Amino acid sequence: MLALGVSGGEEERNDVLIREARADDHDVVERLRFSVGWMSPDTGLAAMARGLSKVYILEMSGKPVASGALVYKGDDDDLADSRERGLISNLIVDPAYQGRGLGSRMLHFLEERAREQGYAQVTIGVDAVNTGARRLYQREGYRRLKDKLEAWGEVNYLYKPLEPIPVDTA
Numbered sequence: 001m002l003a004l005g006v007s008g009g010e011e012e013r014n015d016v017l018i019r020e021a022r023a024d025d026h027d028v029v030e031r032l033r034f035s036v037g038w039m040s041p042d043t044g045l046a047a048m049a050r051g052l053s054k055v056y057i058l059e060m061s062g063k064p065v066a067s068g069a070l071v072y073k074g075d076d077d078d079l080a081d082s083r084e085r086g087l088i089s090n091l092i093v094d095p096a097y098q099g100r101g102l103g104s105r106m107l108h109f110l111e112e113r114a115r116e117q118g119y120a121q122v123t124i125g126v127d128a129v130n131t132g133a134r135r136l137y138q139r140e141g142y143r144r145l146k147d148k149l150e151a152w153g154e155v156n157y158l159y160k161p162l163e164p165i166p167v168d169t170a
């Protein structure tokens, strides 16, 4: 498949399609969480149904192999306040497909969606023990925002300023 670019919140390139999750993607989302050892039940689709976030699925040759979400509004306004900033969450790549750029692809896709929302920055939380993911985010320009002790352990929250989408004055 050739490059079709980004439009309407969907991206298709080189046999990789990123699409919005549907309400019946529950099993897909749970399977991806399970594949990386996340045992807690997903709350992303329910938040999406309430208009608080949007969940995306990345398919390779029609197989769902990654997911990610952009949270518009959460509990903590430092992370997602629906005006200035949104939170990237639930970034998951099936272990069999890791290390080939899909996590970065999903990250960039979610940053674009945040820019479209008009946000000035995105935030992301990474478990303090998850040095691999933090390395990826730091390389992508994320900086330390704050640390928080969540129910499952210490989490480092990072942020990245977004370039505004240029206004076409022509």
Ligand SMILES: CC(C)(COP(=O)(O)OP(=O)(O)OC[C@H]1O[C@@H](n2cnc3c(N)ncnc32)[C@H](O)[C@@H]1OP(=O)(O)O)[C@@H](O)C(=O)NCCC(=O)NCCS
Pocket: 036, 090, 091, 092, 093, 094, 097, 098, 099, 100, 101, 102, 103, 104, 105, 125, 126, 127, 130, 132, 133, 134, 135, 136, 137
């Ligand atoms: C983090 C994650 C989404 C990255 O996806 P990916 O497709 O492997 O990422 P990419 O191929 O685009 O980039 C690879 C980079 O990820 C980072 N990385 C993340 N986890 C890693 C791990 N366990 N081991 C090594 N590198 C890791 C490294 O920086 C690596 O870059 P490098 O190869 O130059 O060292 C994926 O590892 C994953 O799903 N992990 C489990 C769930 C998770 O921790 N999600 C993040 C929550 S904050």
